[in-house]
Amino acid sequence: MAAYEMSGNHSLEEPYVFEPHVHLIVGGAPVEALKAAFQVRLPRGARGRDKPVRVSFIQNSELGNLLGYLTKMKAQDRVEYLGSNGRTNRASNRMRTVEANLWLRCMATLPITHAIQFGGFATSVTALFINAEMATIVRALK
Known part of the structure:
Protein backbone atom coordinates (compact mmCIF):
# COMPACT_ATOMS: atom_id res chain seq x y z
CA MET A 1 0.00 0.00 0.00
CA ALA A 2 1.27 3.48 -0.82
CA ALA A 3 -0.19 6.73 0.48
CA TYR A 4 0.82 10.12 -0.90
CA GLU A 5 1.00 12.95 1.62
CA MET A 6 2.09 16.56 1.53
CA SER A 7 3.10 18.57 4.56
CA GLY A 8 4.40 22.08 4.99
CA ASN A 9 7.92 22.75 6.20
CA HIS A 10 8.73 25.73 8.43
CA SER A 11 12.51 25.87 8.59
CA LEU A 12 14.54 28.24 10.74
CA GLU A 13 16.74 29.20 7.79
CA GLU A 14 14.89 28.28 4.59
CA PRO A 15 11.67 29.66 3.05
CA TYR A 16 8.38 27.82 3.63
CA VAL A 17 7.87 24.91 1.24
CA PHE A 18 5.45 22.05 0.74
CA GLU A 19 7.11 18.62 1.05
CA PRO A 20 5.41 15.73 -0.77
CA HIS A 21 6.26 12.27 0.50
CA VAL A 22 5.02 8.70 0.32
CA HIS A 23 4.31 6.14 3.04
CA LEU A 24 4.57 2.48 2.02
CA ILE A 25 3.48 -0.75 3.65
CA VAL A 26 5.37 -3.67 2.15
CA GLY A 27 4.66 -7.20 3.35
CA GLY A 28 6.61 -10.40 3.00
CA ALA A 29 10.06 -8.92 2.47
CA PRO A 30 13.00 -9.11 4.89
CA VAL A 31 13.94 -5.75 6.45
CA GLU A 32 17.50 -5.89 5.07
CA ALA A 33 16.19 -6.50 1.53
CA LEU A 34 13.90 -3.47 1.84
CA LYS A 35 16.74 -1.30 3.11
CA ALA A 36 18.89 -2.38 0.16
CA ALA A 37 16.07 -1.81 -2.36
CA PHE A 38 15.32 1.71 -1.08
CA GLN A 39 18.92 2.72 -0.41
CA VAL A 40 19.17 6.50 -0.60
CA ARG A 41 22.37 8.20 0.44
CA LEU A 42 22.44 11.91 1.22
CA PRO A 43 25.20 13.75 3.06
CA ARG A 44 24.24 14.23 6.71
CA GLY A 45 24.37 17.99 6.26
CA ALA A 46 21.82 17.79 3.44
CA ARG A 47 19.31 15.76 5.42
CA GLY A 48 20.03 16.71 9.03
CA ARG A 49 18.47 14.19 11.40
CA ASP A 50 15.76 13.19 8.89
CA LYS A 51 16.24 10.03 6.88
CA PRO A 52 14.81 9.89 3.35
CA VAL A 53 13.86 6.23 3.87
CA ARG A 54 12.89 4.58 7.14
CA VAL A 55 12.18 0.86 7.40
CA SER A 56 10.30 -0.42 10.43
CA PHE A 57 8.92 -3.83 11.36
CA ILE A 58 5.19 -3.65 12.06
CA GLN A 59 3.32 -5.91 14.44
CA ASN A 60 -0.09 -7.18 13.26
CA SER A 61 -1.64 -5.48 16.29
CA GLU A 62 -0.39 -2.08 14.99
CA LEU A 63 -1.87 -2.45 11.50
CA GLY A 64 -5.19 -0.68 12.20
CA ASN A 65 -3.52 2.39 13.74
CA LEU A 66 -0.95 2.46 10.95
CA LEU A 67 -3.62 2.36 8.23
CA GLY A 68 -5.38 5.25 9.95
CA TYR A 69 -2.15 7.26 10.09
CA LEU A 70 -1.17 6.54 6.49
CA THR A 71 -4.56 7.47 5.07
CA LYS A 72 -5.06 10.72 6.96
CA MET A 73 -5.68 13.77 4.85
CA LYS A 74 -4.62 16.55 7.18
CA ALA A 75 -3.09 19.97 6.53
CA GLN A 76 -0.07 19.76 8.80
CA ASP A 77 3.21 21.63 9.13
CA ARG A 78 6.53 20.32 10.31
CA VAL A 79 8.01 23.20 12.29
CA GLU A 80 11.71 23.43 13.03
CA TYR A 81 12.68 25.02 16.34
CA LEU A 82 15.73 25.49 18.52
CA GLY A 83 15.56 23.37 21.67
CA SER A 84 16.82 24.37 25.10
CA ASN A 85 19.93 22.26 24.45
CA GLY A 86 20.78 24.41 21.41
CA LEU A 110 -5.71 14.55 -6.69
CA PRO A 111 -8.28 11.73 -6.90
CA ILE A 112 -8.30 9.54 -3.78
CA THR A 113 -7.47 6.56 -6.00
CA HIS A 114 -4.19 8.31 -6.91
CA ALA A 115 -3.41 9.44 -3.38
CA ILE A 116 -3.76 5.91 -2.04
CA GLN A 117 -2.57 2.94 -4.09
CA PHE A 118 -3.07 -0.73 -3.34
CA GLY A 119 -1.13 -3.65 -4.73
CA GLY A 120 -1.60 -7.32 -3.96
CA PHE A 121 -5.04 -6.91 -2.38
CA ALA A 122 -8.25 -8.45 -3.61
CA THR A 123 -10.64 -6.03 -5.31
CA SER A 124 -13.08 -6.36 -2.42
CA VAL A 125 -10.53 -4.93 0.06
CA THR A 126 -9.86 -1.95 -2.22
CA ALA A 127 -13.60 -1.33 -2.56
CA LEU A 128 -14.01 -1.44 1.22
CA PHE A 129 -11.25 1.12 1.62
CA ILE A 130 -12.78 3.55 -0.84
CA ASN A 131 -15.97 3.31 1.24
CA ALA A 132 -13.86 3.96 4.41
CA GLU A 133 -14.90 0.76 6.16
CA MET A 134 -11.65 0.67 8.16
CA ALA A 135 -12.72 -1.89 10.77
CA THR A 136 -13.64 -4.33 8.00
CA ILE A 137 -10.31 -3.74 6.26
CA VAL A 138 -8.32 -4.47 9.41
CA ARG A 139 -10.22 -7.75 9.90
CA ALA A 140 -9.59 -8.70 6.25
CA LEU A 141 -5.84 -8.03 6.56
CA LYS A 142 -5.32 -10.07 9.72
Whole structure:
Protein backbone atom coordinates (compact mmCIF):
# COMPACT_ATOMS: atom_id res chain seq x y z
CA MET A 1 0.00 0.00 0.00
CA ALA A 2 1.27 3.48 -0.82
CA ALA A 3 -0.19 6.73 0.48
CA TYR A 4 0.82 10.12 -0.90
CA GLU A 5 1.00 12.95 1.62
CA MET A 6 2.09 16.56 1.53
CA SER A 7 3.10 18.57 4.56
CA GLY A 8 4.40 22.08 4.99
CA ASN A 9 7.92 22.75 6.20
CA HIS A 10 8.73 25.73 8.43
CA SER A 11 12.51 25.87 8.59
CA LEU A 12 14.54 28.24 10.74
CA GLU A 13 16.74 29.20 7.79
CA GLU A 14 14.89 28.28 4.59
CA PRO A 15 11.67 29.66 3.05
CA TYR A 16 8.38 27.82 3.63
CA VAL A 17 7.87 24.91 1.24
CA PHE A 18 5.45 22.05 0.74
CA GLU A 19 7.11 18.62 1.05
CA PRO A 20 5.41 15.73 -0.77
CA HIS A 21 6.26 12.27 0.50
CA VAL A 22 5.02 8.70 0.32
CA HIS A 23 4.31 6.14 3.04
CA LEU A 24 4.57 2.48 2.02
CA ILE A 25 3.48 -0.75 3.65
CA VAL A 26 5.37 -3.67 2.15
CA GLY A 27 4.66 -7.20 3.35
CA GLY A 28 6.61 -10.40 3.00
CA ALA A 29 10.06 -8.92 2.47
CA PRO A 30 13.00 -9.11 4.89
CA VAL A 31 13.94 -5.75 6.45
CA GLU A 32 17.50 -5.89 5.07
CA ALA A 33 16.19 -6.50 1.53
CA LEU A 34 13.90 -3.47 1.84
CA LYS A 35 16.74 -1.30 3.11
CA ALA A 36 18.89 -2.38 0.16
CA ALA A 37 16.07 -1.81 -2.36
CA PHE A 38 15.32 1.71 -1.08
CA GLN A 39 18.92 2.72 -0.41
CA VAL A 40 19.17 6.50 -0.60
CA ARG A 41 22.37 8.20 0.44
CA LEU A 42 22.44 11.91 1.22
CA PRO A 43 25.20 13.75 3.06
CA ARG A 44 24.24 14.23 6.71
CA GLY A 45 24.37 17.99 6.26
CA ALA A 46 21.82 17.79 3.44
CA ARG A 47 19.31 15.76 5.42
CA GLY A 48 20.03 16.71 9.03
CA ARG A 49 18.47 14.19 11.40
CA ASP A 50 15.76 13.19 8.89
CA LYS A 51 16.24 10.03 6.88
CA PRO A 52 14.81 9.89 3.35
CA VAL A 53 13.86 6.23 3.87
CA ARG A 54 12.89 4.58 7.14
CA VAL A 55 12.18 0.86 7.40
CA SER A 56 10.30 -0.42 10.43
CA PHE A 57 8.92 -3.83 11.36
CA ILE A 58 5.19 -3.65 12.06
CA GLN A 59 3.32 -5.91 14.44
CA ASN A 60 -0.09 -7.18 13.26
CA SER A 61 -1.64 -5.48 16.29
CA GLU A 62 -0.39 -2.08 14.99
CA LEU A 63 -1.87 -2.45 11.50
CA GLY A 64 -5.19 -0.68 12.20
CA ASN A 65 -3.52 2.39 13.74
CA LEU A 66 -0.95 2.46 10.95
CA LEU A 67 -3.62 2.36 8.23
CA GLY A 68 -5.38 5.25 9.95
CA TYR A 69 -2.15 7.26 10.09
CA LEU A 70 -1.17 6.54 6.49
CA THR A 71 -4.56 7.47 5.07
CA LYS A 72 -5.06 10.72 6.96
CA MET A 73 -5.68 13.77 4.85
CA LYS A 74 -4.62 16.55 7.18
CA ALA A 75 -3.09 19.97 6.53
CA GLN A 76 -0.07 19.76 8.80
CA ASP A 77 3.21 21.63 9.13
CA ARG A 78 6.53 20.32 10.31
CA VAL A 79 8.01 23.20 12.29
CA GLU A 80 11.71 23.43 13.03
CA TYR A 81 12.68 25.02 16.34
CA LEU A 82 15.73 25.49 18.52
CA GLY A 83 15.56 23.37 21.67
CA SER A 84 16.82 24.37 25.10
CA ASN A 85 19.93 22.26 24.45
CA GLY A 86 20.78 24.41 21.41
CA ARG A 87 19.95 21.72 18.86
CA THR A 88 17.31 22.06 16.18
CA ASN A 89 14.29 19.82 16.42
CA ARG A 90 10.99 19.43 14.57
CA ALA A 91 7.39 19.16 15.69
CA SER A 92 4.06 18.82 13.90
CA ASN A 93 1.61 21.68 14.01
CA ARG A 94 -1.64 22.67 12.35
CA MET A 95 -1.13 24.58 9.09
CA ARG A 96 -1.99 28.28 9.05
CA THR A 97 -5.08 29.27 7.06
CA VAL A 98 -3.27 30.74 4.05
CA GLU A 99 -1.08 27.63 3.59
CA ALA A 100 -3.98 25.29 4.40
CA ASN A 101 -6.01 26.84 1.58
CA LEU A 102 -3.16 26.19 -0.88
CA TRP A 103 -2.76 22.65 0.46
CA LEU A 104 -6.49 21.98 0.09
CA ARG A 105 -6.56 23.30 -3.49
CA CYS A 106 -3.65 21.04 -4.39
CA MET A 107 -5.01 17.94 -2.65
CA ALA A 108 -8.49 18.51 -4.16
CA THR A 109 -6.99 18.01 -7.63
CA LEU A 110 -5.71 14.55 -6.69
CA PRO A 111 -8.28 11.73 -6.90
CA ILE A 112 -8.30 9.54 -3.78
CA THR A 113 -7.47 6.56 -6.00
CA HIS A 114 -4.19 8.31 -6.91
CA ALA A 115 -3.41 9.44 -3.38
CA ILE A 116 -3.76 5.91 -2.04
CA GLN A 117 -2.57 2.94 -4.09
CA PHE A 118 -3.07 -0.73 -3.34
CA GLY A 119 -1.13 -3.65 -4.73
CA GLY A 120 -1.60 -7.32 -3.96
CA PHE A 121 -5.04 -6.91 -2.38
CA ALA A 122 -8.25 -8.45 -3.61
CA THR A 123 -10.64 -6.03 -5.31
CA SER A 124 -13.08 -6.36 -2.42
CA VAL A 125 -10.53 -4.93 0.06
CA THR A 126 -9.86 -1.95 -2.22
CA ALA A 127 -13.60 -1.33 -2.56
CA LEU A 128 -14.01 -1.44 1.22
CA PHE A 129 -11.25 1.12 1.62
CA ILE A 130 -12.78 3.55 -0.84
CA ASN A 131 -15.97 3.31 1.24
CA ALA A 132 -13.86 3.96 4.41
CA GLU A 133 -14.90 0.76 6.16
CA MET A 134 -11.65 0.67 8.16
CA ALA A 135 -12.72 -1.89 10.77
CA THR A 136 -13.64 -4.33 8.00
CA ILE A 137 -10.31 -3.74 6.26
CA VAL A 138 -8.32 -4.47 9.41
CA ARG A 139 -10.22 -7.75 9.90
CA ALA A 140 -9.59 -8.70 6.25
CA LEU A 141 -5.84 -8.03 6.56
CA LYS A 142 -5.32 -10.07 9.72
